[in-house]
Amino acid sequence: MNTSLLTKLLPLAACAALVACGTPSDGAVPVAAANEPARVATAQAAPASVVDEIAANLQACSYDGAPVKVPARGGGTPPADCRDMVARIMQFTGLPQNFDVIEAKVPNAAALVVLDEAKLPRRVIAFNDDFIAVVRRATGGNAWAPVSIMAHEIGHHLSGHTIMPGGSQPPTELEADKFSGFVLHKMGASLADAQQAMTSLVADGPDGATHPGRGKRLAAIAEGWTQACRQAGRTDCTQGDAVAQTSPPPMSPVATPAPSLPATTPATPLTAATPAAGPDVVPAPGSTPSKFGQFVYDEFGYFDRAERARVEQTMFAFAQEPGIEVVTLLVRDLHGLSAQDYAHAMMRQLRVGKLDVGNGAVVVIAPVQRAAAIALGPGLMLENAYLVENQVKSLQRSIEYGWSVCEKKRACAGWTENFLGVATSIAGSGKxxxxxxxYQNLADMIAVNAREFDERQASGASYDPNRSATWRKLVRFSGSVANLAPDKNDKRHFVNEKHAERVGPALLVREEGGGDAMLYLDPRTSALMPAGPLVEGRRYSFVARESNLHGAPPQLDLLSYDALP
Structure with missing residues (x-):
């Protein structure tokens, strides 16, 4: 058996299922009956050793080993109906699209980060369309399988998961799986259909280094599907039945090259979620995180629908450009937590903001407890911490004077604007x-900073931070944690104590190029990270914002990190 060929074939086939949108389906053809090359039929009965090899590669398909350089124009244009499938899924997310879909000569199909002509990172879902028929047959012609895989990849990008060298991380894979199940329920898939791709294409087995075992992944899909079911007000979610539809599932066989959208899909440009009538169901903190699908949650059903819709659109626009996400929660129950702890727990639970840059915020209004709180992601906290105290006081005044009106009328009417206005203020402050x-490594950032300094020295120009290509800019670099509590008296490694008081404790990092960097970490950040608390001696990929590159060592504010093998 050509195990090398199998290693390339099935992982590609699984990931390339997302491009089945570019080719008409063959119908529900069982794998055994498929008129496919002999190598595919052989793969179905491969021995355990070969299946393990295939699974290992399949599990890595969600992430490329390193940023992939594609042609200057970013790869080929995907078929119109493939773009249509992405649009279908995005209409059910309630979020703006932060990635492009391209056809490129990549060895698989996956969520990737590519570098454009300016060497700036760009999120894409790239695919190779050579394996469409293989996947269609491998899933028994299931119309939802490519949709679920595409939703999984979309979940990675919308959540801001880091594209890691050497593969993914089990926690983020479960997040993307849960997101896939959540979206597929909203689109009308049964639980069995939402799980079909995972069941057919991922071999069963123990947890791997980059992906959990299939059982955990199926459970995550079920968790997301059930969450969406309950949020829709259904009481029969344990049965796993699809929502009744008046049209076929999104990828059913069609004769035309660009199938029309299902009846449940708005025939409008990508936009914010439409507020539902009645109370919302807010997921409890503590389970597998999954990207949120609306910017306002109201467990009482009291917010004015017109004002709420306006705020949803405003928040959608901020999420689209510059990318800031603010979610407001009007809740009955804080689940035994303080309002502040609940706000931070829900930032993790709903993955508010892009995880890699920490540009999210959660506003909590708990009128029964007479409490309010605001949690800022580490990126927003750096720039807007000073605003939080006054904004929380504003919310508490609204609870004190306005909530009795909301309760009496069972509608907040004009008070809705008071409760929801804080979100707009937070988003605007970080735009x-x-x-x-x-920057994709610290050395490049330091080199640009040094060049700017030399140019100013030569010209006599004064320093203008707004014209600088490094001031408060973001950088990703790899290194190991040298010291989680560096000695403030060590003159070789300066610790800015005032800055540490404002941002968080300092830690010394040894970058892979050999230099040192002093990073400052908000104490709440570790709870958001799939990798857990930092460990001395371990290697990580860091994302940080420049603070002072002229320091010895350079000083930066840490926004996120991912463990490296």
Missing amino acids: HWEWRIR
Whole structure:
């Protein structure tokens, strides 16, 4: 058996299922009956050793080993009906699309980060369309299988998961699986259909280094599917039945090259979620995180629908550009937590903000407990911490004077604007900062900073931070944690104590190029990270914002990190 060929074939086939949108389905053809090359039939009965090899590669398909350089124009244009499938899924997310879909000569199909002509990172879902028929047959012609895989990849990008060298991380894979199940329920898939791709294409087995075992992944899909079911007000979610539809599932066989959208899909440009009538169901903190699907949650059903819709659109626009996400929760229950702890727990639970740059915020209004709180992601906290105290006081005044009106009328009417206005203020306060990771290693950032300094010295120009290509810009670099509590009296490694008081404790990092860097970490950040608390001696990929590159060592504010093998 050509195990090398199998290693390339089935992982590609599984990931390339997302491009089945570009080719008409063959119908529900069983794998055994498929008129496929002999190598595919052989793969179905491969021995355990070969299956393990295939699974290992399949599990890595969600992430490329390193940023992939594609042609200057970013790869080929995907078929119209493939773009249509992405649009279908995005209509059910309630979020703006932060990635492109391209056809490129990549060895698989996956969520990737590619570098454009300016060497700036760009999120894409790239695919190779050579294996469409294989996947269609491998899933028994299931129309939802490619949709679920595409939703999984979309979940990685919308959540801001880091594209890691050497593969993914089990926690983020479960998050993407849960997101897939959540979206597929909203689109009308049964639980069995939502799980079909995972069941057919991922071999069963123990947890791997990059992906959990299939059982855990199926459970995550079920968790997301059930969460969406309950949020829709259904009481029969344990049965796993699809929502009744008046049209076929999104990828059913069609004769036309661009199938029309299902009846449940809005025939409008990508936009924010439409507020539902009645109370919302807010997921409890503590389970597998999954990207949120609306910017306002109201467990009482009291917010004015027109004002709420306006705020949803405003928050959607901020999420689209510059990328800031703010979610407001009007809740009955804090689940035994303080309002502040609940706000931070829900930032993790709903993955508010892009995980890699920490540009999210959660506003909590708990009128029964007479409490309010705001949690800021580490990226927003750096720039807006000073605003939080006054904004929380504003919310508490609204509870004190306005909530009795809401309860009496069972509608907040004009008070809705008071409760929801804080979100707009938070989003607006961070819009002038750059949220794109401009530098892919610290050495490049330091070199640009040094060049700017030399140019100013030569010209006599004064320093203008707004014209600088490094001031408060973002950088991703790899290194190991040298010291989690560096000695403030060590003159070789300066610790800015005032900065540490404002941002968080310092830690010394040894970058892979050999240099040192002093990072400052908000104490709440570790709870958001899939990798857990930092460990001395371990290697990580860091995302940080420049603070002072002229320091010895350079000083940066840490926004996120991912463990490296």
